[in-house]
Amino acid sequence: MSCSRGCRRHGQYGMICYKSHSLQAHLLEIPACLGHRIVHHLDGRACLGGIRLEGREEDLMRLYYITDRKQLRDDELLAVIGRALSAGVDLVQIREKDLTAHELFELTKAAMRLPNPESAKILVNARADVALAAGAHGVHLPAHSMPVAEIRRVSPPRFLVAVSCHSVGEVRAAASEAADFAVFGPVFETASKASYGPPQGLDKLAQACRAVPIPVLALGGLGLANAADCLAAGAAGIAGISVFQRGGDLDAVTAALRATRR
DSSP states (O other): OBOTTOOBOOSSEEEOOOSOGGGOOEEEEEEGGGHHHHHHHHTTOSOOOOOOSOSSOTTSOEEEEEOOGGGSOTTOHHHHHHHHHHHTOSEEEEOOTTSOHHHHHHHHHHHHTSOOTTOOEEEEESOHHHHHHHTOSEEEEOTTOSOHHHHHHTSOTTOEEEEEESSHHHHHHHHHTTOSEEEEOOOSOOGGGGGGOSOOHHHHHHHHHHHOSSOEEEESSOSTTTHHHHHHTTOSEEEESHHHHSSSSHHHHHHHHHTOOO
């Protein structure tokens, strides 16, 4: 079985034609019928209500929770995502790199079904195919991933594309490709980002924020003690794992962060 461009689709699982051979996802563990969900996105029938990190007060802290279930107890992740949504984070990135495509799809679908009183946006790390199939609000691309333009070709107008950046040059590149926002780091010392080299520091963060018109969020070693410094450097907000997963009373942590002003 093939599409008009010759993409083969066989049995229950296989290749989905995304109308652009630059981004053909091999959904080997997702039923091929889910490709119809993606086609609905492409045809504009599945408007996702994007966020451009605007519409709030300009000096208000934006909060981006990044998941890591390996830091949690078994089967606790969905409950923590639910608490983060209830606490009022702006964005959630499902970053579970070791899951199969099918497992990631199921997790994303479950997260999308959670109560979301503040209309936070849920993104999937790296896997645009899974994000589209599961109806997520966007994808978060690692540094040196596929071009943002390739995602734009196969996604609805309000589908978010975020990019991880580890230098001012990478932030400029993300902006030039029309990413919705960049996440810059590590700003401070953190074990989880040790592989990216020494911390960039507040001066480099400020340079990155001044260099581009898109919002830049700070990542790496962030918490209540230094969030205000990041805002002062020009960051639109902070992203992190531990500050949301290990912060105790998440409602109180989120409220305290949200109260941080430039």
